Amino acid sequence: MNSDERAAIADEVRRTVRDIPDFPKPGILFRDITPVLANPSLFGKVMVAIASPFERQGITHVVSIESRGFILGAPVALELRAAFVPVRKPGRLPSATVREDYTLEYGTDALEMHADALRGAKGVLVVDDVLATGGTAAATCRLVERAGGKVFACAFMIELAALGGRARLAGTRADSLITY
Amino acid sequence: MNSDERAAIADEVRRTVRDIPDFPKPGILFRDITPVLANPSLFGKVMVAIASPFERQGITHVVSIESRGFILGAPVALELRAAFVPVRKPGRLPSATVREDYTLEYGTDALEMHADALRGAKGVLVVDDVLATGGTAAATCRLVERAGGKVFACAFMIELAALGGRARLAGTRADSLITY
Numbered sequence: 001m002n003s004d005e006r007a008a009i010a011d012e013v014r015r016t017v018r019d020i021p022d023f024p025k026p027g028i029l030f031r032d033i034t035p036v037l038a039n040p041s042l043f044g045k046v047m048v049a050i051a052s053p054f055e056r057q058g059i060t061h062v063v064s065i066e067s068r069g070f071i072l073g074a075p076v077a078l079e080l081r082a083a084f085v086p087v088r089k090p091g092r093l094p095s096a097t098v099r100e101d102y103t104l105e106y107g108t109d110a111l112e113m114h115a116d117a118l119r120g121a122k123g124v125l126v127v128d129d130v131l132a133t134g135g136t137a138a139a140t141c142r143l144v145e146r147a148g149g150k151v152f153a154c155a156f157m158i159e160l161a162a163l164g165g166r167a168r169l170a171g172t173r174a175d176s177l178i179t180y
Numbered sequence: 181m182n183s184d185e186r187a188a189i190a191d192e193v194r195r196t197v198r199d200i201p202d203f204p205k206p207g208i209l210f211r212d213i214t215p216v217l218a219n220p221s222l223f224g225k226v227m228v229a230i231a232s233p234f235e236r237q238g239i240t241h242v243v244s245i246e247s248r249g250f251i252l253g254a255p256v257a258l259e260l261r262a263a264f265v266p267v268r269k270p271g272r273l274p275s276a277t278v279r280e281d282y283t284l285e286y287g288t289d290a291l292e293m294h295a296d297a298l299r300g301a302k303g304v305l306v307v308d309d310v311l312a313t314g315g316t317a318a319a320t321c322r323l324v325e326r327a328g329g330k331v332f333a334c335a336f337m338i339e340l341a342a343l344g345g346r347a348r349l350a351g352t353r354a355d356s357l358i359t360y
Contacts, residue, residue: 034266072254
């Protein structure tokens, strides 16, 4: 996919994302991706646009973050013929896990990945729908390292630049299809 | 895909699913699908095996249940060129929703779908990873009707027949790739 094609897909995503004011709380403008998912032709193009920079880059594992990340990560993994690895909230993965805590606006949360999920991994691509503050993406990158993997890049459909997530991923390549 | 091919894929899934005793609590044998997702060739075949009975059946929308259902539902929606519609826990979808409560072993839970998600829907396919007691799948079917849609069928990777989920979906076609 060339950069003109990618730009055309980005434009269509921008026109299709639905802005919801005051969600999940007053003053927040939520970027609702469900209209993109509801358009099969656009969803397919978005998936290819996210995956295509990583074709023939040695990606063996796609790691995605519960739960909206799964919607993009699973098709991207299939497109790249890579293993799909879910990162989940604590207590939901049944086998032995590694765990990372991370800071929220108020308090902390944690993510887990199966400890054996990256056995034999060469290149790991982290996929999520939105890069906001970068807290969950950074925690996921640390999880990957803890499980013995190496993050090749993080890929997002949407980046909310004002929230500074890219800075929290310093040193890691981060690709976004569209940026607000 | 013919029935021999489907049976071969089912056999490979059966050999690949990892049994985890006593998860999430003592006495429960958990069928862990993550080794299937970690095998890109098998994951791709599973996705096609789930989707192929519904090719050219007029499926316009694939409805999937948070969060493991998203992992199968999103690729199946892309394969069928159908809209992908997420069903989520309460409070997570940003626009106006319809809601269904359902009974758990102890207490109740609820699911939501965007109220406008099935606008123009003809055939709806409900996709989830596992059919267990059928509570969430039955609630999802009711959500579909409440939003003005019609369930064509439910499709699962795994059915745990002893838990009787199929009976709760009475009147609705239910396809499972493998049955324990």
